[in-house]
Amino acid sequence: MTILYAGILLGALGIIFGAVLTFASKKFHVEVDERVAQVRECLGGANCGACGYPGCDGFAAAVVAGEAPVNGCAPAGEKGAKAIGKIMGQEAVIGEKLVCRVLCQGSAGIAKDRYQYDGYQSCSTAAGLAGGPKDCRFACLGLGDCMDKCAFGAITMENGLCKVDPDKCTACGACVKACPRNVLKLLPVSASVIVRCRNSDTARVARAVCMDACIGCGRCKKECQNDAITVENGFARIDPEKCTRCGACAAVCPCKCITIE
């Protein structure tokens, strides 16, 4: 008999709570834009924060609210931007794909060491101790702050220098922000001729601290047929829009600091 009472009581309670929940779900229903979930599906999903919003959910909500551009997610790339554009009924304007490039060749043995660093393994900490363990004040410190920040596993450390895998890189820019030396830069994929040094010291000083430093000699500038190279602040810079990737500059560079990908 007792088991029957218990069954009836529980059953009644279940019916009452069910009724309350049904009422509540109807009464307090929140209208969710289904596009938010759809947009969220198209994103990179790394929560890298490169878009400037708090994670992928924040960005998706901002896109649907019309605050963020449809092409704002770098990791999603061209494909993702087009898909989001379709959901939002907008034309996604696609710029050229960017990729992160390392503007330094000062690996161990090439760039001179100032001292042996055995402290906390972080570039930003090392950079704050007597100007960093490498003599060149522009060099990659090789302790991997960028590697830690990369959500896509595109960065590896090789011989005291970071190396970016262009296929994995989504140009989110997290590594660029993390680098205390501003060694990393986002450049268009097609800009394959790169000056891999930004040492603005005089030629004598630059050469003394690194075998592969740009000394600002200007031979590349003379060789360039398209006026794409400027030598300012002691190092050469290539304008990717004017450059025709002919490679003449790389051939004459005495310091081998212009490379062609």
Next chain:
Amino acid sequence: MLTKTFKRGVHPLHNMHEGKSATRDLPVREYVSDTVVISMAMNIGAPAKPCVKKGDHVDIGQVIGEAQGFMSVPVHASVSGEVVAVDSIPSLGAGNVQAVTIKNDFADTWVELHPLGNVEQVDPKAVIPAIQAAGITGMGGASFPTHVKLTFREGATCDTIVVNGAECETHLTADYRLMLEHSTRIVDGLRAVMRALNVPKGIIGIEDNKPEAIVAMEQACQGRAGVSVQPLKTKYPQGGEKQLIEAITGRQVPSGGLPIAAHVVVLNVGTCAAIADAVIDGKPLIQRICTVTGCVRKPSNLMVRIGTITEDIIGECGGYSETPGKIVFGGMMTGIAIPNDQMPVFKSSNGIVVLNEKQAKSKDESPCIHCGRCVAACPIGLNPYQIKVAADKSDFAAAEKLHVMDCILCGSCAYQCPSRRWLTPSFKFCKDHITAEAKAKAAASKPQPPSGDAARNAATSKDVDSMGKQSAGHASKQKGGATK
């Protein structure tokens, strides 16, 4: 002897007299070298700007670097002779700094000095300008401009000047020798500041491992109005500003606040003596006492001119007794390892400790065993093991919630840790990151620079500037750093 102290803390090298026995009984010797390299960035704040050229003749005490703004102090020539170079040298922090190299002619000619006379009769309004003109910065290690410390915001009041004679750092005996040999000078400097700020009370705190200094300072205080000596328990970091205030006055400095929030100003004994020199004789800060110890043949307390090269100082102390592994400016707990022995002495360099290769070797960390020794050691009352977990994940928001910004980077937790966890360096990493982020946020809220090529070029030149402006790094024993 009734001693006071703060809560928690550690006692490093307690079984070997804090490493001080090699130099504590050695009187201060004067040493003047052939060449000095005087850095323009010896204070927290804006570096000075060199105002002499190569080939100029300078006298001792002549201004060679002009202060840039209020948060900056002038730099003076510490020897007489010819300026042989004005160029940039690596700093202890990030980037390079300007420095003036002077070849000493040993004529010891001084510029004309403007003494203010007896500290008890001096015009109180003239004291702080005299301190500023003399280029005095905190000589205990932090090199904060003293005139800035003594100038309060509207509404702030001060009722006590605390003088730091604790010298809680291991190995160093510079302040101890100063208290023994120039005790009257310290009291003179303290009295000058008390009169300038109209403060009735001045207390000199000294650790009880220096009984001779306590006696000498008590004698010097006799007959002087409002000054007294307070013996303190030998414990690290007794000389930390906040710990010293807690020990002596029982007050706590609020989180993120300065000592003036507890109505106290803290000065180092060396700073007090420099103030006395500036007021009584009109002499600028051109020399300081520096303890040279560790792997040197003749450990010494030297009175060196600012800008003396480390190599020369080591040579004066008989050279290295073993192959040096690391040279540390300051004590073993908060000192900074220097990149090579060409580094000149700064206004804040209270010691040079040379470690051999075995001592310099840093140990790998092992997992936390949750023993809680770091919590028992932290003088601030933080939970270092928890902050370390946040730091390892680069979770700066969590670290900030655990009050990492209140950490004074004393290294007590890392010293106590049986797992040799790199606690302090990871906290410094967090603090640097949080400070940089706050700065970037403040900069972002300002108007944006023009876009296009102009902005790109501006960004490149900014890259170069920002390198020189990063704050100087601290490195304790565990924080490691430079190996020669």
